[in-house]
Amino acid sequence: MAVLVTGGAGYIGSHTAKALLAGGREVVVLDDFTAGHRAACAALATIAAPGQLTVVEAAIGDSATVESTCRQHGVDASMHFAAWLSVAESVTDPAGYYRNNVTGSIGLFEGLSRAGVTRLIFSSTCATYGEPQRVPIDETHPQQPINAYGETKLAVERALPHFETAYGLRSIALRYFNAAGADPDGLLGEDHDPEIHIIPRAIFAATGTDTLKVFGEDYPTPDGTCLRDYIHVTDLADAHVRALESLEGGGPSARFNVGTGTPHSVKEVIDAVGRVSGRAVPYTVGPRRPGDPSTLYAANGAIRSALGWTPRYADLDAIVGTAWRWFEAHPNGYGD
Numbered sequence: 001m002a003v004l005v006t007g008g009a010g011y012i013g014s015h016t017a018k019a020l021l022a023g024g025r026e027v028v029v030l031d032d033f034t035a036g037h038r039a040a041c042a043a044l045a046t047i048a049a050p051g052q053l054t055v056v057e058a059a060i061g062d063s064a065t066v067e068s069t070c071r072q073h074g075v076d077a078s079m080h081f082a083a084w085l086s087v088a089e090s091v092t093d094p095a096g097y098y099r100n101n102v103t104g105s106i107g108l109f110e111g112l113s114r115a116g117v118t119r120l121i122f123s124s125t126c127a128t129y130g131e132p133q134r135v136p137i138d139e140t141h142p143q144q145p146i147n148a149y150g151e152t153k154l155a156v157e158r159a160l161p162h163f164e165t166a167y168g169l170r171s172i173a174l175r176y177f178n179a180a181g182a183d184p185d186g187l188l189g190e191d192h193d194p195e196i197h198i199i200p201r202a203i204f205a206a207t208g209t210d211t212l213k214v215f216g217e218d219y220p221t222p223d224g225t226c227l228r229d230y231i232h233v234t235d236l237a238d239a240h241v242r243a244l245e246s247l248e249g250g251g252p253s254a255r256f257n258v259g260t261g262t263p264h265s266v267k268e269v270i271d272a273v274g275r276v277s278g279r280a281v282p283y284t285v286g287p288r289r290p291g292d293p294s295t296l297y298a299a300n301g302a303i304r305s306a307l308g309w310t311p312r313y314a315d316l317d318a319i320v321g322t323a324w325r326w327f328e329a330h331p332n333g334y335g336d
């Protein structure tokens with residue numbers, strides 16, 4: 001039986017597809033390539049056995065293609081990564097974000113349900129919690145997003161139980177904190193355009209390819225910059241594989257945070273890039289970025305005990321080191 005990986009040409013989806021292939025599973029990537037990379041699929045093909053990897057160019061909202069693809073490949077589970085993910089863009093283009101992330105997901109779920117698929121792992125985010133009322137954030141923390149991106153993810157999370165009741169689609173939503181790092185084997189990496197995330201942006205500053213601005217140093221944190229929980233993309237991939245195994249073993253639908261539980265400030269990230277690269281990381285300090293909570297980090301006890309998951313890349317320098325090695329070898333990312 002095969003796994004349909006939506007957004008499998010993107011950053012987290014491709015790393016998870018690699019883990020699925022390494023586990024001997026058949027993988028069908030479904031991606032519209034609005035942000036994904038054909039070169040990432042080509043890299044995956046180098047480790048796939050003949051017939052183990054299929055790439056379908058389609059939008060998730062195309063329920064007819066989803067249904068026929070699932071039937072053709074004997075798909076019995078889906079990992080749903082495909083979405084737009086810029087908080088700032090979601091503020092200026094909520095219509096596009098609701099259409100792509102919410103309407104698109106509903107079309108996907110319809111196609112999956114018609115094809116008889118009963119297992120789903122959904123990419124959710126700590127952005128569904130909004131401004132935290134307490135840290136670390138556990139799964140019972142109120143979900144009150146403060147931007148359209150977080151709202152779209154929460155809307156999909158809230159739809160999931162209804163699809164289970166009506167169509168038997170069981171699901172685990174994984175609320176990632178800040179995805180970071182790159183494949184330790186160097187096969188895959190991070191390549192967003194434009195790049196909005198702090199670790200790649202600090203690396204670009206170290207290599208002189210771009211400037212870096214710290215968004216605010218007047219937060220109520222030890223060094224005045226925001227605290228975040230950086231979770232290695234390989235650890236995220238492992239969480240997905242374990243979540244799928246749980247559903248396959250008859251485990252219940254669930255929602256889990258995925259983070260290390262350790263907060264790091266923006267300045268700590270910049271210092272780590274400096275240590276790992278051996279280069280200066282020049283930056284300026286600007287105003288706060290609208291919609292940025294000061295402190296976000298996970299309570300991760302639920303996923304540890306339910307799925308036996310534990311982060312293997314808990315050290316910030318180790319996480320940054322994998323990202324640095326990817327960008328050193330691929331200064332233009334996938335170059336496509």
Ligand SMILES: NC(=O)c1ccc[n+]([C@@H]2O[C@H](COP(=O)([O-])OP(=O)(O)OC[C@H]3O[C@@H](n4cnc5c(N)ncnc54)[C@H](O)[C@@H]3O)[C@@H](O)[C@H]2O)c1
Pocket residue numbers: 006007008009010011012013030031032033034035036037058059060061080081082083084085100104123124125126175176177178179180191192
């Ligand atoms: N990167 C993070 O820090 C982070 C944190 C929390 C949650 N997430 C979530 O994880 C998921 C993956 O994030 P990523 O960083 O890998 O993003 P990404 O942009 O690298 O990958 C997303 C992929 O989905 C594809 N896609 C987008 N809309 C599509 C559509 N309508 N139909 C088909 N394909 C479509 C894109 O082409 C791309 O390949 C997203 O759902 C995101 O919201 C990411």
Ligand SMILES: O=c1ccn([C@@H]2O[C@H](COP(=O)(O)OP(=O)(O)O[C@H]3O[C@H](CO)[C@H](O)[C@H](O)[C@H]3O)[C@@H](O)[C@H]2O)c(=O)[nH]1
Pocket residue numbers: 085086087125126127176177178196197198199201212213214215216226227228266289292296
């Ligand atoms: O050039 C930059 C980029 C980021 N930052 C700061 O670095 C921290 C991390 O910012 P990122 O943009 O790397 O990530 P976010 O914390 O905004 O992550 C949010 O958006 C992600 C998707 O892009 C995920 O959904 C995640 O769960 C959600 O919290 C923030 O304090 C941000 O203000 C800077 O100072 N300068």
